[in-house]
Amino acid sequence: MSRNFFNLCAVLLILFIITACFCRSDRNSGRSINPKLIASNTDSEEQTQVNVISESDNAKKKKADRGDFIVQHDEVKNPRYKEIDRQIKEEKELEKAAQRLNQSLILPHDIYIRTKDCGEANAFYDDLDYSVTVCYELIEHFYKLFKSNGDSDQKAYENMFDAVRFAFLHEIGHALIDTYNLPLTGNEEDAADRCSTYINLEELGDDGVRAVIAASDAFKIESRKNLPNERNLADEHLLQEQRSYNSLCLTYGSNPTKFAYIVNDGYLPQERAARCQSEYERTAQSWSKLLAPWRKS
Numbered sequence: 001m002s003r004n005f006f007n008l009c010a011v012l013l014i015l016f017i018i019t020a021c022f023c024r025s026d027r028n029s030g031r032s033i034n035p036k037l038i039a040s041n042t043d044s045e046e047q048t049q050v051n052v053i054s055e056s057d058n059a060k061k062k063k064a065d066r067g068d069f070i071v072q073h074d075e076v077k078n079p080r081y082k083e084i085d086r087q088i089k090e091e092k093e094l095e096k097a098a099q100r101l102n103q104s105l106i107l108p109h110d111i112y113i114r115t116k117d118c119g120e121a122n123a124f125y126d127d128l129d130y131s132v133t134v135c136y137e138l139i140e141h142f143y144k145l146f147k148s149n150g151d152s153d154q155k156a157y158e159n160m161f162d163a164v165r166f167a168f169l170h171e172i173g174h175a176l177i178d179t180y181n182l183p184l185t186g187n188e189e190d191a192a193d194r195c196s197t198y199i200n201l202e203e204l205g206d207d208g209v210r211a212v213i214a215a216s217d218a219f220k221i222e223s224r225k226n227l228p229n230e231r232n233l234a235d236e237h238l239l240q241e242q243r244s245y246n247s248l249c250l251t252y253g254s255n256p257t258k259f260a261y262i263v264n265d266g267y268l269p270q271e272r273a274a275r276c277q278s279e280y281e282r283t284a285q286s287w288s289k290l291l292a293p294w295r296k297s
């Protein structure tokens, strides 16, 4: 895949217009032993109180902006990824993503975003240094996944970019949950998926829709490759099949008329589709309310 992969790297320029873990453990946590986090937990009590009061009150209690999304460029060790790394740096794609996030959100501290070769196909949020990392191996994994499903080189590339956008915003979801100490009443991995879906569908237009659909496709293709006895039912992440259907349900629910094909063409069972509109509205309202005190506008 290398030749086509790198020849088409230029398209990556679209990728991080705004930015999107993902697999296995995508959160590194040292909360119990990190002094700076003990300090930030003090603030969190006040944050939690704000989050449980009404949305209008939330909107009035804007937070002090003490941080930014900051791009960090690590040296790429694997020569395989040098070209894609060069292009990302040259085109300042991460910087553009950071700028867009900084225009939208107040931060109590800096959050670092980076792409690098990690030795595994993953993306993750690290609460020790407040960083979101997308591994080049994950980007390559998506390309190979879509190619294995019969996509042309170009189509696999487009789907790859879209799926990475979803993955990046999933990690941003973990970062926001931790940084803002957001209350959760369910599985954090599912919440991060829904955060990514919410931002994609509400703020990124057709690019966002393609990101959620590409992620759904990637989850479905991955699920077919894993035999049932190889699935880890104890994992924090939902099963790939569930993540795939959840993505479809929320997309359909965001606009049942526009996305009627998702049900009419049999991608989503009617039984699930019946409540997707209310499921989407609840998800969107919840994230809107949680982020209200942290919005700049």
Ligand SMILES: [Zn+2]
Pocket: 021, 022, 026, 027, 170, 174, 189, 192
């Ligand atoms: Zn995650």
